[in-house]
Structures are given as C-alpha cells and as structure tokens.
Amino acid sequence: MKPVCLVIGAGAGIGGTVGKRFAQENYHAVLCRRSNEEGLANLVLQIKEEGGDASGFLLNAVDEGSIEERIVAVEAEIGPIEVLVFNLGAQIGNRTLEETSNKVFELGWRMATFALFRAASTLFPLMEKRGKGTILVTSSTAAVRGNAQQHSHAAAMGGRRMLCQSLSAEYASKGIHVAHIVIDGSVDAPDTLGKMLGAEKFQQLREEKGMEHDGLMLPEKIAETYLHLHKQHRSVWTHELDLRAYSDLAWWNH
Numbered sequence: 187m188k189p190v191c192l193v194i195g196a197g198a199g200i201g202g203t204v205g206k207r208f209a210q211e212n213y214h215a216v217l218c219r220r221s222n223e224e225g226l227a228n229l230v231l232q233i234k235e236e237g238g239d240a241s242g243f244l245l246n247a248v249d250e251g252s253i254e255e256r257i258v259a260v261e262a263e264i265g266p267i268e269v270l271v272f273n274l275g276a277q278i279g280n281r282t283l284e285e286t287s288n289k290v291f292e293l294g295w296r297m298a299t300f301a302l303f304r305a306a307s308t309l310f311p312l313m314e315k316r317g318k319g320t321i322l323v324t325s326s327t328a329a330v331r332g333n334a335q336q337h338s339h340a341a342a343m344g345g346r347r348m349l350c351q352s353l354s355a356e357y358a359s360k361g362i363h364v365a366h367i368v369i370d371g372s373v374d375a376p377d378t379l380g381k382m383l384g385a386e387k388f389q390q391l392r393e394e395k396g397m398e399h400d401g402l403m404l405p406e407k408i409a410e411t412y413l414h415l416h417k418q419h420r421s422v423w424t425h426e427l428d429l430r431a432y433s434d435l436a437w438w439n440h
Contacts (some may be wrong), residue, residue, distance in 0.1 A: 231243040269319070
C-alpha cells in the first residue's frame with residue numbers, strides 16, 4: 187500500500203502540480219477541488235499516464251463535515267495520509283470595508299483558517315498514533331502584511347499563519363512537521379491568476395514577465411520546494427519560508 191499525499195485545493199496551479207510531483211515519488215495523490223470535474227479528471231489522468239497513482243474528488247471545504255468525511259474515507263479506502271497539502275485560497279478580490287459584508291468576511295475565515303483547523307483536528311490524531319506526518323500549508327503575502335481593501339483575506343491568512351504556529355508548537359515534538367509556505371508573488375497558474383485577470387491579460391502578463399523572463403513563479407518549481415520540505419530530516423525542520431521570483435521585491439520592501 188502506497189503512502190498518500192492528500193491535496194485539498196488541487197487546481198491546475200500549485201495544488202495539482204504538487205500532487206503530481208508526489209505521485210512521481212511513489213505516493214498515491216488524492217486530489218480534491220471544489221469544482222471543474224473535467225479539469226480534475228484530466229489531472230488524475232495525467233498522473234496515471236505518467237505511471238503514478240491518483241484519485242480525484244470534488245470537495246467544497248466550507249460544507250459542514252466535508253473535510254472530515256473525506257479524510258476518514260481516504261484513510262479507510264486508499265491508505266494512510268502521510269502528507270497533507272492544504273492549498274485552499276481565500277482571495278475574494280479587492281473590496282472596500284463598506285463593500286465587505288459580514289458573510290464575505292466570514293467566508294474568508296472559513297476557507298483559510300477554519301477549514302485548516304478542521305483538517306488538522308481530524309488528521310493529526312491519526313498521524314500522532316503513527317508517529318509521523320507532514321502538513322504543507324500554502325499561504326500568501328497577506329499572512330504577513332495587510333493591504334487596503336484586503337480586510338477578509340488578510341485577517342483570514344494571518345489567522346492561518348498563527349494556527350500553523352500553534353499546531354507546530356503542539357505537534358512537532360510528536361513527529362508531525364507543519365510547514366507554512368508564503369507565496370510572495372504571482373504564480374503562473376491559469377486556475378488562479380488566470381481567472382482573476384482574464385485570459386487576455388493573463389497571456390499578456392506571461393509574455394511580458396513570465397515564460398523566458400522567469401518573473402512569474404512556476405508551479406513545477408514550487409512543487410520541488412514542497413517535496414524538499416517533506417523530506418527534511420527532523421533535526422532541521424523548516425516551519426516557515428517564503429518564495430518569490432528573483433525580480434520581485436520582497437513583501438517587506440514595498
């Protein structure tokens with residue numbers, strides 16, 4: 187039975203690419219995403235065509251019990267989850283304070299912070315019994331710096347960061363590696379940045395800044411960092427790191 191890498195938030199960018207990379211390392215990649223069943227099926231097919239093992243499930247992480255039920259089912263039907271990649275975004279775009287309703291503000295928290303809490307509450311006791319496990323949490327610049335019109339996103343991602351610190355403080359000594367990865371820049375991903383900008387503007391950005399210019403973060407290269415974090419010896423575990431393109435200023439410099 188292969189160990190499992192469960193990806194919650196497995197789009198065509200970071201999530202799906204990280205899942206594919208772990209499948210290349212002989213993991214069964216379990217890919218979960220909220221929508222686009224066709225895109226999910228294509229990701230699973232790509233992994234299988236490359237000789238890996240993968241399964242795909244639609245999952246709305248905000249729904250009550252959805253995360254918990256999926257983790258229990260994977261453990262029972264596929265195998266022990268050795269790696270959890272928590273890649274749910276919570277970006278709702280720029281909104282003034284007046285435009286941010288209570289419902290919208292809470293939704294960011296439910297996706298970014300509460301969903302992570304639910305996943306850890308279900309999975310960590312199982313990992314603790316096995317004495318090992320890794321959770322790789324994708325985060326963003328908003329986790330370390332609040333900006334105007336980012337009230338929901340910054341509050342939610344800042345909460346995610348603090349939750350990761352608390353989880354690490356409690357479970358690192360029990361063999362569970364918690365890593366918080368700050369994505370401090372634009373990712374060359376059609377599922378996220380492409381949808382926010384629209385196809386035409388996204389392609390223009392790729393031509394001006396990405397591709398041979400290396401100014402957009404490549405999901406394949408990000409995936410290598412995720413794999414490295416999981417493989418770290420426990421005497422040198424990294425809890426937090428940030429990634430950005432060489433040509434971008436770091437979050438603290440602008």
